Amino acid sequence: MDYSLKFKVFKELFIDQEMWKDVIYTGLVNTLLISVIGLFIGIIIGTLIATVKVMPKYKRLPRILDKICTVYVGFFRGTPLVVQLLIAYYVLWPLMGITISALLTCIIVFGLNSGAYVSEIMRGGILSVDPGQTEAGRALGLSYASTMIQIVIPQAIKNILPTLGNEFIALIKDTSVASFVAARDLCKTFTEIGNVRYEFFVPYLAMALVYIILVLIISAGIKAMERSLRKSDKKH
Amino acid sequence: MIKSIKLEKSFGTNHVLKGIDTTINDGEKVVVIGPSGSGKSTFLRCLNCMEDPTSGSIIFNGVDIADMSVDINIHRRKMGMVFQQFNLFNNKTVLENIMLAPVSLAIKDNGGLFCPVAKKNQIKEEAKENALKLLERIGLSDKADAYPYSLSGGQKQRIAIVRALAMNPEVLLFDEPTSALDPEMVGEVLSLIKELASTGITMVIVTHEMGFAREVADRVLFMDKGIIEEEGTPEEIFGNPKSPRLKDFLGKVL
Ligand SMILES: Nc1ncnc2c1ncn2[C@@H]1O[C@H](COP(=O)(O)OP(=O)(O)OP(=O)(O)O)[C@@H](O)[C@H]1O
Numbered sequence: 044m045d046y047s048l049k050f051k052v053f054k055e056l057f058i059d060q061e062m063w064k065d066v067i068y069t070g071l072v073n074t075l076l077i078s079v080i081g082l083f084i085g086i087i088i089g090t091l092i093a094t095v096k097v098m099p100k101y102k103r104l105p106r107i108l109d110k111i112c113t114v115y116v117g118f119f120r121g122t123p124l125v126v127q128l129l130i131a132y133y134v135l136w137p138l139m140g141i142t143i144s145a146l147l148t149c150i151i152v153f154g155l156n157s158g159a160y161v162s163e164i165m166r167g168g169i170l171s172v173d174p175g176q177t178e179a180g181r182a183l184g185l186s187y188a189s190t191m192i193q194i195v196i197p198q199a200i201k202n203i204l205p206t207l208g209n210e211f212i213a214l215i216k217d218t219s220v221a222s223f224v225a226a227r228d229l230c231k232t233f234t235e236i237g238n239v240r241y242e243f244f245v246p247y248l249a250m251a252l253v254y255i256i257l258v259l260i261i262s263a264g265i266k267a268m269e270r271s272l273r274k275s276d277k278k279h
Numbered sequence: 280m281i282k283s284i285k286l287e288k289s290f291g292t293n294h295v296l297k298g299i300d301t302t303i304n305d306g307e308k309v310v311v312i313g314p315s316g317s318g319k320s321t322f323l324r325c326l327n328c329m330e331d332p333t334s335g336s337i338i339f340n341g342v343d344i345a346d347m348s349v350d351i352n353i354h355r356r357k358m359g360m361v362f363q364q365f366n367l368f369n370n371k372t373v374l375e376n377i378m379l380a381p382v383s384l385a386i387k388d389n390g391g392l393f394c395p396v397a398k399k400n401q402i403k404e405e406a407k408e409n410a411l412k413l414l415e416r417i418g419l420s421d422k423a424d425a426y427p428y429s430l431s432g433g434q435k436q437r438i439a440i441v442r443a444l445a446m447n448p449e450v451l452l453f454d455e456p457t458s459a460l461d462p463e464m465v466g467e468v469l470s471l472i473k474e475l476a477s478t479g480i481t482m483v484i485v486t487h488e489m490g491f492a493r494e495v496a497d498r499v500l501f502m503d504k505g506i507i508e509e510e511g512t513p514e515e516i517f518g519n520p521k522s523p524r525l526k527d528f529l530g531k532v533l
């Protein structure tokens with residue numbers, strides 16, 4: 044095999060024919076869109092589920108909500124992400140008679156999926172907050188919801204920020220399945236370069252490099268965050 | 280003001296309160312003493328339904344708040360509670376700690392999310408003014424923007440007390456307010472409580488500080504094994520105890 048030829052082909056397509064623009068402006072942007080918005084949706088859903096999970100269960104409504112959340116988490120953790128994506132795009136949307144773009148489908152499914160994982164992380168975060176904080180809020184006459192929103196959840200999120208960072212990394216890596224529904228993420232745009240001459244060796248090598256760089260940057264961000272959190276924790 | 284009728288509380292099979300009947304009158308200072316595990320904290324926490332009574336009633340201003348269909352949050356606004364572990368909100372500054380409940384509850388009463396901005400600002404201004412006044416009263420104005428982690432235990436507890444006061448409660452419930460403090464800080468907290476007592480507010484205080492109990496109480500309840508074993512004025516309880524268990528208890532703590 045002539046590797047130098049493979050690199051030449053890649054350079055020709057990537058630089059000379061400016062396919063790097065696809066990779067950066069479409070692939071990278073979509074990958075980040077799916078993972079960032081997905082994580083954002085995941086945090087909101089995860090927080091709601093975690094709140095239901097830790098809620099006192101005297102009344103009927105919390106018990107029903109709890110059941111629903113258990114089914115939700117069970118489904119999204121119990122089936123592969125790709126399957127969820129395919130079902131949404133090829134089964135659910137047609138059944139509902141709606142058209143949703145592949146990109147938006149990815150964002151929605153990644154958000155719903157990550158909600159299931161974040162809910163477990165968030166539950167741990169909420170349980171790590173001193174129960175005295177909730178008691179003080181409730182004793183002042185604040186409702187359960189108000190106490191959670193103003194007191195407990197901000198402290199819980201602070202406690203789990205590093206873990207959420209890891210969830211973000213997992214999401215970024217998972218976006219590589221977006222092309223199953225024809226969304227153009229990083230993986231897809233590199234594949235397109237390969238498809239031009241049926242030369243995949245260098246494009247996929249370059250792709251791995253881009254993912255690694257992304258993950259390294261985020262890991263560094265998490266480390267910095269952990270350090271600054273630890274600093275403020277010392278004073279506690 | 281608060282009437283506890285046939286109050287019982289069990290945690291699983293642990294029958295902690297076995298029928299407490301007592302009335303806390305307007306302006307009265309009631310001090311609860313008793314051995315560890317006798318149910319003092321549980322009794323106090325039942326008074327504002329932080330623990331739901333297993334049976335019996337808590338009548339507060341004519342309403343049975345032990346009834347699960349009552350909106351307890353409305354009544355808790357009028358019952359301040361001070362905890363052994365202070366429980367200041369860690370994510371809020373001192374000023375925010377004091378303002379939080381008055382502001383969010385006033386906003387809730389004025390339409391919640393639909394509360395007009397002007398009204399919101401007015402609520403916040405008033406709460407802030409009041410909070411600063413309270414801080415001045417306890418000599419901690421310079422700590423307004425500090426976070427709880429930077430405060431001493433005594434400072435935390437005094438702030439927790441004015442946080443409760445900021446809701447203008449009709450009664451204050453204290454659960455061993457000085458037990459988690461270093462000895463040199465007990466005095467500052469007790470003198471604040473004594474000062475408040477002299478304003479005529481109703482108080483229920485669980486404490487192991489017998490000297491303080493004798494000084495501040497109108498009536499002392501001695502609890503043992505989930506019942507009020509003996510009650511009376513401080514003179515009666517400390518000067519002329521009748522029940523052998525109370526004599527035994529006082530013998531150990533005095
Ligand atoms: N949340 C709870 N769950 C289960 N058991 C509890 C709970 N709270 C209190 N108990 C039990 O109730 C009993 C009485 O506890 P309580 O805290 O009321 O006693 P106390 O008189 O305040 O004691 P201390 O002086 O040590 O504070 C104890 O046996 C305790 O283990």
Ligand SMILES: [Mg+2]
Nearest residue numbers: 319320321455
């Ligand atoms: Mg106690």
